Amino acid sequence: xxxxxxxxxxxxxxxxxxxxxxxxxxxxxxxxxxxxxxxxxxxxxxxxxxxxxxxxxxxxxxxxxxxxxxxxxxxxxxxxxxxxxxxxxxxxxxxxxxxxxxxxxxxxxxxxxxxxxxxxxxxxxxxxxxxxxxxxxxxxxxxxxxxxxxxxxxxxxxxxxxxxxxxxxxxxxxxxxxxxxxxxxxxxxxxxxxxxxxxxxxxxxxxxxxxxxxxxxxxxxxxxxxxxxxxxxxxxxxxxxxxxxxxxxxxxxxxxxxxxxxxxxxxxxxxxxxxxxxxxxxxxxxxxxxxxxxxxxxxxxxxxxxxxxxxxxxxxxxxxxxxxxxxxxxxxxxxxxxxxxxxxxxxxxxxxxxxxxxxxxxxxxxxxx
Numbered sequence: 001x002x003x004x005x006x007x008x009x010x011x012x013x014x015x016x017x018x019x020x021x022x023x024x025x026x027x028x029x030x031x032x033x034x035x036x037x038x039x040x041x042x043x044x045x046x047x048x049x050x051x052x053x054x055x056x057x058x059x060x061x062x063x064x065x066x067x068x069x070x071x072x073x074x075x076x077x078x079x080x081x082x083x084x085x086x087x088x089x090x091x092x093x094x095x096x097x098x099x100x101x102x103x104x105x106x107x108x109x110x111x112x113x114x115x116x117x118x119x120x121x122x123x124x125x126x127x128x129x130x131x132x133x134x135x136x137x138x139x140x141x142x143x144x145x146x147x148x149x150x151x152x153x154x155x156x157x158x159x160x161x162x163x164x165x166x167x168x169x170x171x172x173x174x175x176x177x178x179x180x181x182x183x184x185x186x187x188x189x190x191x192x193x194x195x196x197x198x199x200x201x202x203x204x205x206x207x208x209x210x211x212x213x214x215x216x217x218x219x220x221x222x223x224x225x226x227x228x229x230x231x232x233x234x235x236x237x238x239x240x241x242x243x244x245x246x247x248x249x250x251x252x253x254x255x256x257x258x259x260x261x262x263x264x265x266x267x268x269x270x271x272x273x274x275x276x277x278x279x280x281x282x283x284x285x286x287x288x289x290x291x292x293x294x295x296x297x298x299x300x301x302x303x304x305x306x307x308x309x310x311x312x313x314x315x316x317x318x319x320x321x322x323x324x325x326x327x328x329x330x331x332x333x334x335x336x337x338x339x340x341x342x343x344x345x346x347x348x349x350x351x352x353x354x355x356x357x358x359x360x361x362x363x364x365x366x367x368x369x
Contacts, residue, residue: 024054
């Protein structure tokens with residue numbers, strides 16, 4: 001069988017729905033399953049599932065439970081190959097077989113060695129028609145964190161930056177400088193809400209005193225884990241980040257020893273202290289990302305500042321770049337951005353351009369090693 005235009009529409013809908021729980025599913029990807037049954041001229045979605053917050057249950061079992069007996073004879077649209085390994089519950093591929101699904105359309109193969117290709121084989125062995133790689137690119141974009149963790153053992157890193165019209169990111173000693181408008185701000189907070197963690201250097205924390213939370217109405221609970229690179233523990237106890245550490249997780253990555261008074265005070269304030277290795281640039285970033293992956297963090301947004309951004313770029317640890325460009329001009333006293341649309345690091349390709357009010361947002365993807 002060949003995928004139809006209707007198949008494309010259903011898969012696109014499934015991928016869009018998977019964004020609902022991005023950043024909320026732990027070490028599991030946010031996956032969607034739609035069960036569609038055609039009992040006449042109009043096909044109907046009879047079951048819908050998405051990986052639950054925390055990672056369990058999986059999308060397939062939720063869709064099957066919602067469909068009940070209507071799952072028999074249906075087509076399943078899944079954004080990731082159904083799992084094939086036994087854990088606390090039977091494999092999702094076997095659950096689809098038992099439910100009586102007759103066709104499965106999948107967006108992308110699971111790279112997990114316990115699954116890769118085996119989920120499809122379980123389905124085919126049961127006589128189920130299987131179509132693969134439908135809208136693979138958009139599906140892989142949505143679950144980039146999971147795929148990076150499986151491929152490289154580290155989180156997927158997005159470098160986000162706001163640039164003035166003269167390619168500045170702020171003014172030294174001026175605190176936070178607003179470069180873009182409310183539309184861009186809403187998009188940036190949506191990115192926070194769908195990410196596991198947000199990271200800045202201590203210089204930005206001292207300069208701007210940010211909260212790094214999600215301030216979209218009703219979305220405060222979606223605030224990501226905050227991470228501050230702070231080798232010498234300069235972050236003040238009365239900073240907005242530390243004062244909110246009991247409500248929103250705050251990880252301080254440092255090279256200081258636990259016996260220092262500052263270390264102990266930050267710990268008592270609710271900060272999670274992460275011991276890090278040091279290299280010539282400061283905190284060793286590859287090892288830091290390894291440790292974050294071990295904590296179940298699969299997506300990290302790096303928001304500032306220029307030194308931290310440059311360090312991640314120099315280490316080859318940036319996978320995606322999001323540039324917001326405003327119309328304001330900061331002037332010669334401003335801080336130069338480490339990159340701009342006319343000066344991008346080698347290996348990055350422009351993937352999309354969008355306009356939010358007076359601002360332009362460009363997104364770049366890294367290709368190759």
